[in-house]
Each structure stands twice: as structure tokens, then as C-alpha cells.
Amino acid sequence: MFNNAQEFFNVLPIIIIGAGIVVSLLIEMYSKKSEILLPWFSVFMFLAAGLHSLYYVGDVSIVLQNMLATGGNVNVFHAIFTIGAAVVTLLSIDYIKKYGAYFGEYYIILQTSVLGMMLMAAAKDLFVIFLGLEIMSVSFYILAGMNRKKLTANEASLKYFLLGAFATGFIVYGIALIYGSAHTTSIDFITSHFPELTKNLLFIAGILLFLIGFSFKIAAFPFHMWVPDVYEGSPTTVAALFSTGGKAAAFSAIIATLFALFNGPNGNLFTPYLAVISVLSMFYGSIVAIAQDNIKRMLAYSSISHAGYLAIGLAAGNHDAVAGVIFYLAAYTFMNLGAFGIVSLLEGKNETNLSINSYAGLGNRKPLLSAMLAIIMFSLAGLPPFAGFFGKYYIFIAAIKSNLTWLAILGVLSSAISVYFYLRIVVLMYFKSSENEFEMESSRNSMLAIIFSVLVVILLGVFPGTLIDLITKFV
């Protein structure tokens, strides 16, 4: 399997998670204290994999018979997934008990979904992408319906499953057409023979189907219909995972497959498609979010519009765009984890306190929590000196370098619209007085996770260079 110990060492993060899943299954079966042991085991496992990825980011190699890549961007993605998952796990400990869906398999399925994401980011072969995608998606369908007794959760799960399976169909069909015209599923072969392959209409159709399938997964308009309902129906911590890890994984797969193409001849073949879905997603997301009353639905539409900003980077398709998209994903992951984390903390039993109006006057009652939510909202709106601003800045650089200035202008117009609904939360928290003062169950674990996320958002905003230098070194 492995040619040498170095190869084994390079894919260690994936192996850690894989082995961890097996151990977790055993803990769940045999330990009486699994309720405490399992989440903390997951957190440490995720952190171990994440730190390994970050520390050995320089070990660029291709392993396992040209199936997986390691090092560089792959490792940055792995770190985003695993550290993000560690935050989600911390948030879940108290939340899923409150939510009434404590099952041991929750943590284990969370781990398998992360394994799927990691395979997608590391893939060097279309089949590995497909394998990773399915591991992730099937885990997601189960997580969405974690509370079997709740009607909305069942609806979310079923809706996600049906539409997700439909999208997967597109991807498989796309891969089949690509295989039919290229006679291989190796990504390296496809990128190196791209100019000849594009003469074959079937190949272009294949890539397009592949892209459409992934447009579902990144939650871009017009393939976004599942997003609001699934976010609303799923447990809040699970929605946090969908909107961060799930989105980042889909982008990592697109980057792994397509980015080598963009620099070659005919590289801008798919720019029109990507630019169109980008503009539609940005504006649709920002405008519809204004009308939302449920905070989870608002974050869902915000997620659609952020998919649009990220797609600007895909459309630009140059070196800066790769770096920009990865930076943006890292920033977005922690902003959204913080936002969903705070929502999950404030959420009462039976999914109360989810309406935006229940945040009125929070600034007086929960100063620290409100300050953190305000920072996250400013960051999501793209205000300096927070991480979200820098992500946008970087993506606009990429767009302008690729002569897509018009796309950057539309991007800023859409962010100006989005300011309105992000600020609405801040207005309610600080400028309005409370309507109903609800009691909040405090949770030290969740607070830890939220504070960590907010610190990352501030640090990435003030010192973006640390991450940028790491990414640009390997693009």
C-alpha cells in the first residue's frame, strides 16, 4: 500500500480520523462513560489531525498510486475541516442533550463526515472525490435527521437526501462522460490533456455536469432550494457543520479538479457559468435574507450569498483566486461556527428563541456574548479589521487581475445590501430593549468554542499574513 514510511506519515491526518472512528465505535459500545469520553476523544483526535496537517504543511507529495495528494493546500483544507469539526463537537456536547437527540453515533457520524471531506480535498482521482463526497453526504443526511421524533428534522433530512442524491447523480453522470472521453479518471491526466479534450463536446458536457452537481453542494443559486429548510430543520450545531465544512469540502473538490485547468489554454471556458451563478447567488442570498425572521434561515441565505462571493474566486481562476478562496473559506468557517454556536447557546428547549426578535436587548443581558455576535456580524458583512473583510479583499484582487472588474463591482454592491440584515442583529441587540427575557442554559464547552472562533476571526483579520503566506507558498 505505502511505498515508504514517509508516505504513511504524510497521510497520517486521514488515518488518524479513520482509526479514530473505529476506536470511537468501540468506546460507544463498551464504555459506560461514553457520553463524556466520546466527545472529548473526538475533539482531541480532530485537533491532533489538524495540528499535524498544519505543522507538516510543507510535505507535498502524491501517494497511494496517484490517488491522494498531501501537503500544501490539501493540508490547509484538512486543518480547516478538522479544527472546524473540533469546534462543532465542543458546541454539540451540551447542545444535543438540550435538543433531545443524544445518541452516541452523533459523534461517530460527525467523524465519518469529516473523513469524507478530507478525502475530497486530497483527491487526485475523480473516483476518490466521489467516494469522499458520498461518505460526507450520507453522514450529513443522517445528522440532519438526528432527532427522529421531530417532524422538521425528518423533513430536513429527507429533503437534503433527495436533492443531494439528485446532485450526486449529476456528478456521477459528469464523471462518466469525462471517463468516456478521456478514458481515465486521473485528474492529472485530464488537466495535462485539457486542450485536446475540450475538442470533444462530451467532455465539456461532463465537466459542466460535474460543476452543476457541485453547485448544489456549495449552495449556489439556482441550486440552493434545500439550504434554508435543511438549516432550519437540522440541529443547530449540525447546520454549523453543513455551512462550513460541507461548503469548504465542495470548494476543495472543485479546486482540486479544476484549478490546474484555469491557467492553461481554454482555461476560461467555464468562467461564464461560474460568473453567472456567482452574481445570482450573491444577490439572491443578500436580498432574500433581509426578509427572514428566523435567524437560522437568515444565516442560510447569508450562506448562499457567501457561496456567490466564493464563486467570484472560481470564476477568476488565477493563483490569487485559489489563495483567496481558501482564505475566505477559513474565515467563513470560523465566522459561521461562531454565529451558529451563539445561536445554539441561546436556543431554548423545543427550538425556541430562534426568531431574530428574541435577540432584542441582548446587549444588556449578555454583554460578552453580544459583543462576540456583533463582531461576527461585522465580519460577515465584510468590515475591517475582521477576517471576512480580508477574504473579500483577496477575492476582489483575483477578480480584477483576471479582468473581471465588473464582477468585483457587483460583489461590493451585494455586500452593501447584505450590511443591512447583518446590522439588524446588532441593532436589535444594542439599540432595542428586550421583549421577552428568556433564561439561557450556560455551557462552558460552547463558550470555549465560541470564544476560540471569535479569536480566530479577529486574528485572521488583523494578521491575515500568517495564513496568506502559508497558502501562497504552495499555490
Added chain:
Amino acid sequence: MEQNSLLTYLILIPLIGSFLVLFIRKEQANLIRYTAFAISTIAFLVSLVIYFQFDSANSDFQFINKIEWIKGLNIHYHVGVDGMSLLLVLLTTFLTPLTLISSWSSIQEKVKEFTFFFLMLEVGMLGVFISLDLFLFYIFWEAMLIPMYFIIGIWGGKERVYAAIKFFIYTMFGSLLMLVAIVWLAVYAIGPLGYFTTNLIELYTIAPQIPMYIQIWMFLAFAFSFAIKVPLFPLHTWLPDAHVQAPTAGSVILAGVLLKMGTYGLLRFNLPLFPEASIAAAPYISVLAVIGIIYGALVAMVQTDIKKLVAYSSVSHLGFVVLGIFAMTQESIQGAVIQMINHGLSTGALFLLVGVIYERTHTREISDYGGIAKIVPFFAFALMFASLSSVGLPGLNGFVGEFLILLGSFQSPILNSWWFTVFAASGVIFAAVYLLWMYQRVVFGKVTNPKLDGLKDMNAREIFVLAPIFILIVWIGIYPGTFLKISDRSTAKVVKQMYNPIKVSPVELGLNQSKK
């Protein structure tokens, strides 16, 4: 390059201070107030040190501090001042401690948060004036919105939420277009310089070479963002709302410093970066400026609310500044710079006085007053003084700036028409009408409102706040040379950059070697 970290200290003092305040228990409101006052006074003293070490014969940026920040994108923490920015830095550090004292009695709730945001605001304003990297400038420019938004939204009047959101979205909308223009410029730099850069000093050398049809778009993107901030007619509609709803300290800083960020931006970025486009756009912008002067004055005349009247007078006064900038002669630009300071002082004083009386009577309607000269003589005198300064009475500060602007715009080869001066001059007359008429209705006549009986005159703290401002008003009015001298070289340089944009290649300037 020689590094000088004085400006960095200047920014760090309020930044660290604002977090320091957070650690004081909120019950100790007075301790918080004294700490904040001490912090902002230290910042003022540091800016005085900078002033005394400043070489006004040198037109280059001084006190430069340049530290690598984001290596991958060639972004530096790069600060420095020339004469124009030094004057505005001094205005900021001078007004901040005074406004902090002025709010001691009016801000009773959430003193800690207020102080935190106020010091943060000072950081943002100072940063805007000293940044020499467009990226850094943009960060401060935008970040400053957040504290101001909270100051209006939490401590403001009845319609504060509406005013805060309007202020925020208006400004944000303008600045986002500027962000695209900044990125475009930085990408454009790759052509002539060979690398991506947002360094202002380097961009000064290459931006004027941008072809005219693009330069116009760049000019508009920058100018739009600054014009909203100034505010230039017809983009001024956020201003009366924000001013009227903001607490006194917020209004003073808003009028005194924030609006100057717009005119400063026009002067620092638009003119030297896009000279051809600026010359082409000058007549149009000057027409808007003159409309603003007259419109602001006429609308101010019919206001029944004193604070709104002062707010509209800002639209009129800032019109003068914009006219001065786009007349593009050295006299007019000197006049514009000194007028920025004057407006900060006289309008700041007016807002402070409105705050003083509002705190006692809780009304700002002119018709509720009348005949208070006998009840509160100190106040009546101070209001007279501030009004006359704002009108532009010779011997006080307002006259110097307006005179220079009118003189400069009369001779301006770019505007090439004395109609601008004629119409603008009528604004001075209107100013006398609306301010003196307001003064007459508030101060003279018979006391009709029984609530005014027993009104307390200004206390020692309030006199202490206004006295330094009045001293400066007289100083500038009688001997403006002290201040004009500071900005003389740098405004001359702007004019030179306008008419002979630097057309040397960057290689000759040694810019390429310094990088590689």
C-alpha cells in the same frame, strides 16, 4: 529608511487606553472618565511633540514608520504626516479630550462602553489621516464606522436607530466602490512597477499615467466615497439625521473631524492620483459645491431646531472647502485646509453650546427660547462668539479660510469663471442671516417660556471645554500664519503634482531597486 515611531505611539495610546478602560469596574464612572481624559490628553501631548519636531520647510512625508504587515500582498503598516495631515491630526487630538469632558454630565448610562467607543473612534480618525498605504487607509476608514454607529445608536436621540443605520449604509456603500478602485490601482501597478502595491507614495508616480477614460472612473469611485462623507450636495441627506440624533460628543466629533476625512481624501488621493480627471471634473464638482453652499444656507435658515440648523450650516461650510480644493490654486487649497480646521473649531463649539443648553432645558426648538441673555450671560456671550466665528467675521478664524478660498477660486485658471466666487460669496451673507437670526430669537427679546426662569449658566467645566477652542478661534483669526505655515509646503506640492504630474519612470526613482 529612517523609522520614527512617534505616530505609532500616537495611535497606540488611545487603542491600548480603550481596552484599559474596559478593565475598570463600571460602577466607578468617574474613574473611567478621568482615565479616558488622561489617555486622550497624553495623545494630544504626543501630537504636540510631533508638531514641534515637524519641519514645515519640507514638503515630503515625515515621521515615516513602515513595517511589513502582509508579505504576500506587499501591504505595509506605513504611516507618516505632511503639513495637511498634521493639522488634522492636531485637530483630532485637540478635540477628543475636550469632547470627552463635555460628555461628563450628559452621558450617564454605559459610561464605560461610551468611552471605549470614543477612544476607538479616535484611533480610526488618526489612522485615516496618517496612513500612507491605501489598504491601511481603507481599514481605518471603514473600522471607524463601527464606533460611530454605536455612539449614535446607543446614546442618540429618539430616531437614533434610523439615523445610525442610514449613516452606516450610506458611508459603507460609497466606500465599497472605493475598495474596488483601490484594488484596481494596486493591480494596475503591476504593469509599470512590476509588483502589486498599495503604497501611496509609489502610486503617486504611476497613477497619473493611467489613460484618461479609466482615470475618470477611478476618480469617480474615490470621489463618490469622499463626497458622501463631506457631504457634498446632493449626497448630504444622511448628515442632518446623524447630527441631530447623535449625542453632543458624537456631533462634535462628527462635524469636527469625521467630515474632514472626506475633504482630506479628495485632497490627498483624488487630486494627486488622478490629476487629469480632477481637472476635467473640477467645474462640475465646483458647481455642486456652490449649490451646496447656497442650499445648505437656505435650508439652515428655515430650521426650527437649533441642532439641525448647525447641521445644515455644515453642508454650506464644507461646500466652501470643496470649492477651495477644486479651484486648485495654492491660495484656495491653503484656504480649504485652514477652513477644515476652522469648521472643526467653530461648528464644534456651536454643537457643544447646543448640548449645554439642551442638557438644561431638553428642548432644541428655537421658539422655546428667547431672552436668555439676562439669565445666562456667559452662555449668550459664548454663543455669540461661536456664531460670529462661523459667520466669518474678520478677526476671527472663519474669515481667513473663506477669504483665501474666494480669492483662490476667483483667480483659478481651472474654473476660469468668477461666477463661482460670486455665488459662493453669497453664502457668507446667508450664513450671517441664519446664524444671527437664530441668535436673535434665542438670546434676545423677552422671556416667553416660563421654564427658562432659573436656568443655570455655564459651569466651570463647560467654560474649561470652550476656552481653548475660543483661544484658537482668535489665534487663527489674528495670526493665521502659525497654521498656514505648517501646510504651506505640502499644499504647494499638491498644486505642483496637479499641473506637472510626475512623469519620470519608476526605474529612475529607484523604486524597482528598492523592492528587488
